[in-house]
Amino acid sequence: MNNILEVRDLKVTYGGIEAVRGISFDVPEGKVVTLIGANGAGKSSTLRSIVGLEKPAAGTIQFERQELVDLGTENIVTRGITLVPEGRRVFVNLTVYENLRMGAYMRNDDLEADLNWVYDLFPRLKERSWQPAGTLSGGEQQMLAIARALMSKPKLIMMDEPSLGLAPIIVQGVFDIIREINRQGVTILLVEQNANMALKAADLAYVMETGKITMSGTGKELAENDEIKAAYLGKSRK
Amino acid sequence: MSASTLAQHFLTGISLGGAYALIAIGYTMVYGILRLINFAHGDLFMMSGYFMIFAMASFPWFIALPVTLIGTVILGVVIEKAAYAPLRSAPRMSIMISAIGVSYLLQNLATYLFTALPKTYPEISFLKKIYKFGDLSASLVTLITPVLTIVLVFLLMQLIGHTKLGMAMRAVSKDTEASRLMGIKVNTTISMTFVIGSLLAGVGSVLYFTDRMTVYPYSGSLPGLKCFVAAVLGGIGSIPGAVIGGFLIGIVETLMVAFGYSTFSDAFTFLLLIIILLVRPTGLFGEAATDKV
Numbered sequence: 001m002n003n004i005l006e007v008r009d010l011k012v013t014y015g016g017i018e019a020v021r022g023i024s025f026d027v028p029e030g031k032v033v034t035l036i037g038a039n040g041a042g043k044s045s046t047l048r049s050i051v052g053l054e055k056p057a058a059g060t061i062q063f064e065r066q067e068l069v070d071l072g073t074e075n076i077v078t079r080g081i082t083l084v085p086e087g088r089r090v091f092v093n094l095t096v097y098e099n100l101r102m103g104a105y106m107r108n109d110d111l112e113a114d115l116n117w118v119y120d121l122f123p124r125l126k127e128r129s130w131q132p133a134g135t136l137s138g139g140e141q142q143m144l145a146i147a148r149a150l151m152s153k154p155k156l157i158m159m160d161e162p163s164l165g166l167a168p169i170i171v172q173g174v175f176d177i178i179r180e181i182n183r184q185g186v187t188i189l190l191v192e193q194n195a196n197m198a199l200k201a202a203d204l205a206y207v208m209e210t211g212k213i214t215m216s217g218t219g220k221e222l223a224e225n226d227e228i229k230a231a232y233l234g235k236s237r238k
Numbered sequence: 239m240s241a242s243t244l245a246q247h248f249l250t251g252i253s254l255g256g257a258y259a260l261i262a263i264g265y266t267m268v269y270g271i272l273r274l275i276n277f278a279h280g281d282l283f284m285m286s287g288y289f290m291i292f293a294m295a296s297f298p299w300f301i302a303l304p305v306t307l308i309g310t311v312i313l314g315v316v317i318e319k320a321a322y323a324p325l326r327s328a329p330r331m332s333i334m335i336s337a338i339g340v341s342y343l344l345q346n347l348a349t350y351l352f353t354a355l356p357k358t359y360p361e362i363s364f365l366k367k368i369y370k371f372g373d374l375s376a377s378l379v380t381l382i383t384p385v386l387t388i389v390l391v392f393l394l395m396q397l398i399g400h401t402k403l404g405m406a407m408r409a410v411s412k413d414t415e416a417s418r419l420m421g422i423k424v425n426t427t428i429s430m431t432f433v434i435g436s437l438l439a440g441v442g443s444v445l446y447f448t449d450r451m452t453v454y455p456y457s458g459s460l461p462g463l464k465c466f467v468a469a470v471l472g473g474i475g476s477i478p479g480a481v482i483g484g485f486l487i488g489i490v491e492t493l494m495v496a497f498g499y500s501t502f503s504d505a506f507t508f509l510l511l512i513i514i515l516l517v518r519p520t521g522l523f524g525e526a527a528t529d530k531v
Binding site for chain 2: 051053073074077078082083085089090091092093094098101102103105106148152
């Protein structure tokens with residue numbers, strides 16, 4: 001299998017405190033991969049260092065066999081990686097349409113086809129394309145954050161806690177979209193605290209605890225693992 | 239006071255206000271994107287005055303003018319790169335102190351290089367040509383200033399509202415990190431803000447000094463502060479606000495002088511600042527923070 005992303009011995013520290021303590025994992029092309037774990041396990045730090053927002057203390061990050069460590073974020077995203085950040089971070093002062101334009105900032109080609117594509121995926125955004133993003137509901141903002149990321153035509157889309165703070169029915173919608181995007185050929189690396197949903201969606205899953213990867217397997221394997229069930233899925237050990 | 243005298247003063251006020259507005263835009267744009275009150279902006283405006291003096295000594299006005307504007311833009315961007323960009327991740331107070339430092343640096347540099355004696359500002363003769371309308375008379379620069387201000391503001395609003403660069407500026411002003419995730423070159427975008435602010439300060443400087451005749455190392459500090467007040471009055475961060483604030487302060491100041499209260503005209507401007515901060519801290523057009531979390 002062809003790995004689009006390979007992370008080896010990644011360490012991230014904040015002022016001497018190790019948030020990520022030497023993790024290695026692969027993201028195979030065309031798959032949905034998830035990193036699950038509790039708050040503070042180092043999941044977000046991992047995603048942030050892949051996209052160049054944090055500088056790793058050690059380790060390598062290869063995307064399509066090219067080293068990303070030491071490259072600036074602007075450079076990394078032009079290679080076809082994008083991050084839907086935690087907390088959505090849409091530009092509240094820009095309209096929905098302008099947010100999508102910003103998602104395609106690096107592109108100089110015609111956006112029409114891709115605008116139609118994301119408007120098809122998210123009809124709500126089309127209805128509200130002239131509204132400031134700050135007036136959207138939380139779920140709509142999450143949809144916009146994903147749509148904005150898609151506008152860069154990414155090969156790999158990383159999502160940091162896309163279900164956080166959303167009502168269960170909307171969470172279901174987000175995961176439906178994740179599957180749909182993946183079906184259309186985009187590789188997905190998903191960080192989630194909602195392990196139940198994430199494992200269902202994932203082809204491959206890694207469990208992070210206090211900066212280390214402690215377990216890995218297919219989504220199905222981990223979903224059936226007793227320890228995982230007890231720790232993350234809220235089910236008691238048999 | 240007769241109606242025509244009043245109208246005459248009003249015209250002068252509008253003209254002064256136009257120059258103030260152009261400078262106030264520089265404050266408001268930099269604040270919008272960096273949350274920085276660029277205290278050096280008034281001194282940049284003063285340096286621009288000196289650039290014009292030296293440019294006019296060697297070139298005809300139509301070459302001296304672009305040379306001055308380019309010089310002002312370069313100085314503005316150099317200030318940003320040297321004194322503000324390295325402090326991007328420092329606490330906001332540090333960058334503000336750096337701005338105060340640059341302000342004094344420019345004043346002292348000008349004193350050192352050009353002496354503290356006022357230098358005569360060159361005359362562009364056609365700008366001083368007097369036009370008469372009935373009882374009213376005004377030099378061309380007085381008439382041009384408000385018109386030029388409005389044209390430039392209109393162009394600027396188009397740029398901010400409808401171009402990719404303008405959208406990127408607004409995006410960076412709200413969320414730098416998310417902007418980087420879009421591939422926006424944040425440093426370039428910030429520099430462009432300084433380019434625009436400095437360019438307008440350069441234009442404002444020509445319009446302002448043409449009516450004032452002299453430049454000295456401190457001639458940027460009081461107008462700079464007044465334009466800052468104009469920006470706060472209009473709602474700092476808002477471009478239309480800065481323009482209205484600029485015109486308002488220019489007109490009020492001129493009318494106070496006309497009515498014989500010239501001693502108090504500056505004091506009034508700053509009294510206005512205090513009142514605005516007490517009564518309506520977000521200014522006339524300032525946005526209240528209503529972002530959804």
